[in-house]
Amino acid sequence: xxxxxxxxxxxxxxxxxxxxxxxxxxxxxxxxxxxxxxxxxxxxxxxxxxxxxxxxxxxxxxxxxxxxxxxxxxxxxxxxxxxxxxxxxxxxxxxxxxxxxxxxxxxxxxxxxxxxxxxxxxxxxxxxxxxxxxxxxxxxxxxxxxxxxxxxxxxxxxxxxxxxxxxxxxxxxxxxxxxxxxxxxxxxxxxxxxxxxx
Amino acid sequence: xxxxxxxxxxxxxxxxxxxxxxxxxxxxxxxxxxxxxxxxxxxxxxxxxxxxxxxxxxxxxxxxxxxxxxxxxxxxxxxxxxxxxxxxxxxxxx
Numbered sequence: 001x002x003x004x005x006x007x008x009x010x011x012x013x014x015x016x017x018x019x020x021x022x023x024x025x026x027x028x029x030x031x032x033x034x035x036x037x038x039x040x041x042x043x044x045x046x047x048x049x050x051x052x053x054x055x056x057x058x059x060x061x062x063x064x065x066x067x068x069x070x071x072x073x074x075x076x077x078x079x080x081x082x083x084x085x086x087x088x089x090x091x092x093x094x095x096x097x098x099x100x101x102x103x104x105x106x107x108x109x110x111x112x113x114x115x116x117x118x119x120x121x122x123x124x125x126x127x128x129x130x131x132x133x134x135x136x137x138x139x140x141x142x143x144x145x146x147x148x149x150x151x152x153x154x155x156x157x158x159x160x161x162x163x164x165x166x167x168x169x170x171x172x173x174x175x176x177x178x179x180x181x182x183x184x185x186x187x188x189x190x191x192x193x194x195x196x197x198x
Numbered sequence: 199x200x201x202x203x204x205x206x207x208x209x210x211x212x213x214x215x216x217x218x219x220x221x222x223x224x225x226x227x228x229x230x231x232x233x234x235x236x237x238x239x240x241x242x243x244x245x246x247x248x249x250x251x252x253x254x255x256x257x258x259x260x261x262x263x264x265x266x267x268x269x270x271x272x273x274x275x276x277x278x279x280x281x282x283x284x285x286x287x288x289x290x291x292x
Contacts (some may be wrong), residue, residue, distance in 0.1 A: 036279055
């Protein structure tokens with residue numbers, strides 16, 4: 001096995017740097033996936049039928065909190081990787097823990113928002129606008145949920161095994177995923193909520 | 199303690215909050231639709247690049263050329279999907 005000591009631990013074996021490279025390819029496919037969902041939403045956003053419009057149902061306060069939580073969690077996730085590269089296990093676990101808690105907070109707000117929509121009579125079946133909205137937001141929310149479970153699993157492994165080739169590699173790949181979800185959220189924040197309320 | 203908070207990350211975080219605030223401005227300022235959309239596109243593009251370069255460390259290894267190419271291609275396909283759809287479904291219908 002070829003080992004390159006000049007790189008951070010998570011890259012050092014060839015297999016691990018290939019895993020990181022492969023994950024970037026996956027993120028490329030994710031960009032395309034979310035683009036198709038945005039294309040559908042941007043086509044149908046004013047096909048509200050007899051249902052409510054975006055202006056009627058969007059609540060900016062919740063959306064601002066969601067944005068702050070995800071931006072901050074992306075920051076703490078980056079700090080976690082930084083601490084990992086310094087070899088500091090405890091700070092890394094704290095930063096990742098904060099990241100995951102904020103992810104959970106984000107999900108809490110999003111679920112409350114969905115419940116409110118449904119109470120206001122805005123369901124998946126109400127109009128083309130709402131179908132495309134729920135599918136776009138739901139796909140992102142599902143990714144965050146998966147990220148939470150994935151990150152929690154990695155935290156347990158870090159606690160048990162410490163920093164090894166494998167656990168650092170997994171943590172770094174998780175950080176790529178988490179930052180990517182933040183990027184997707186920025187686009188949802190801008191082109192769904194802000195554009196809808198403009 | 200200070201070494202846990204590298205200045206690049208802190209600055210990147212503050213900058214991303216500022217960009218979100220500017221984007222938020224479009225719903226409070228009295229702007230035309232086009233001006234608003236332009237602000238949103240610029241802020242989102244800077245914000246995405248910030249995450250990519252600063253937090254995701256896209257340029258830190260020798261495979262950075264391939265990584266940039268991969269992301270550029272994905273973004274290209276995404277933009278063609280979005281604007282192609284808008285062109286055929288909305289703007290083309292007159």
